[in-house]
Amino acid sequence: METSDGETLQAGDTVTLQPVENANGQDVTSPDVSATPEPTPTPTEAVSAAEDLKEAVSDKSETVGGMVDTLDAMAFSIGDMRISMWDVLIVVGVIFLVIAMAWAASRLVSMLLKRMTKLDNTQRLLSEKISTIVIWGAAFFLGIDLLGIDLTALAVFSGAFGLAIGFGLQKTFGNLIAGIILLMDKSIKPGDVIAVADQAGNSTFGQIRKIGIRAVSITTRDQKEYLIPNENLMVNQVENWSYSSRNVRMQIPVGVSYNCDIKKAEQLMLEAAKNTSRVLKSPPPTCWLDGYGDSSVDFIIHCWIKDPEAGIGNIKSEVLKTLWDLFQENGIEIPFPQRDLNLRSNAQMDQLVAAISQRVTGDKS
Numbered sequence: 001m002e003t004s005d006g007e008t009l010q011a012g013d014t015v016t017l018q019p020v021e022n023a024n025g026q027d028v029t030s031p032d033v034s035a036t037p038e039p040t041p042t043p044t045e046a047v048s049a050a051e052d053l054k055e056a057v058s059d060k061s062e063t064v065g066g067m068v069d070t071l072d073a074m075a076f077s078i079g080d081m082r083i084s085m086w087d088v089l090i091v092v093g094v095i096f097l098v099i100a101m102a103w104a105a106s107r108l109v110s111m112l113l114k115r116m117t118k119l120d121n122t123q124r125l126l127s128e129k130i131s132t133i134v135i136w137g138a139a140f141f142l143g144i145d146l147l148g149i150d151l152t153a154l155a156v157f158s159g160a161f162g163l164a165i166g167f168g169l170q171k172t173f174g175n176l177i178a179g180i181i182l183l184m185d186k187s188i189k190p191g192d193v194i195a196v197a198d199q200a201g202n203s204t205f206g207q208i209r210k211i212g213i214r215a216v217s218i219t220t221r222d223q224k225e226y227l228i229p230n231e232n233l234m235v236n237q238v239e240n241w242s243y244s245s246r247n248v249r250m251q252i253p254v255g256v257s258y259n260c261d262i263k264k265a266e267q268l269m270l271e272a273a274k275n276t277s278r279v280l281k282s283p284p285p286t287c288w289l290d291g292y293g294d295s296s297v298d299f300i301i302h303c304w305i306k307d308p309e310a311g312i313g314n315i316k317s318e319v320l321k322t323l324w325d326l327f328q329e330n331g332i333e334i335p336f337p338q339r340d341l342n343l344r345s346n347a348q349m350d351q352l353v354a355a356i357s358q359r360v361t362g363d364k365s
Helices: 048-060 062-073 085-115 121-147 151-168 170-184 230-235 262-274 313-330 347-364
Strands: 014-021 027-034 075-078 081-084 193-197 203-211 215-219 225-229 238-240 248-256 286-292 297-305
Touching (some): 170 215, 225 230, 262 286
Antiparallel strands (some): 193 203, 193 238, 215 225, 248 297
């Protein structure tokens, strides 16, 4: 549509009707067309706190304000979002500040929990982990609030980013929850001596040093440290030697000759166990007759210890060395395997026997 001035009306134009007179003196309205220009979209600031801080700095110092303007001019846009070097600098500074505050708060809470003597090691460790999660979660939201980040500007990437985090950190969160559950039910705790079997059937024996966010640290007697994921302790079978009691019973097999006095041998076995320093007096050591073997009468010495983390092989070695001396002093024989050989007669064997007989006869003559 064209107006009297020759302008063309378009959709969205504002039309104002003004009164005019025609040739007969009558009022006739004619449209007054004023085209409204479409607004130019301005990039959205991703970090609103950076803009506020820039204005505050510019008001305080012109020199610093000029440097800030220079950094703010170095920017790039992603869609409707504008990111400048000033924004990056503010984000890095706030992240560093929030991390430092969260770390200091975690250390402070840990120190306070250590001074609370009413909490045992498991309860204190569980409290530390829960407080750490709360502190770092609060620090994250505090950083978002300080930066004034417009999360709607990241709506395009939020779905893909959240999906990637979900798949990438699935095991991490699973191990975190498993570690908290293990501490809550007190099935394992730092200081326990456990044996864990993997999927291949290999067993790892050692003492728990630390229960971390992802894994449990187990130190063996040869000072090898194994990091076992928390989920493995939830799924696989775990043998805890100090779950309800730290007392551990050891079994030491011993064989003696059929010709010896087995009652005397039994007394010497009990004496050897009682003379070992780490063997408990209560419950006392016992000695059982296990069976009649091919070459020996088999016994088993049962003795108790309360410090399995100090090793069990060394206890067995000390008992057996003491028992060796006692057996030597009292004439108790420790047998070795004996076998009877049955030789069948044949031509070659007869020739060999005849040759040996001739050789023996010649030597005698």
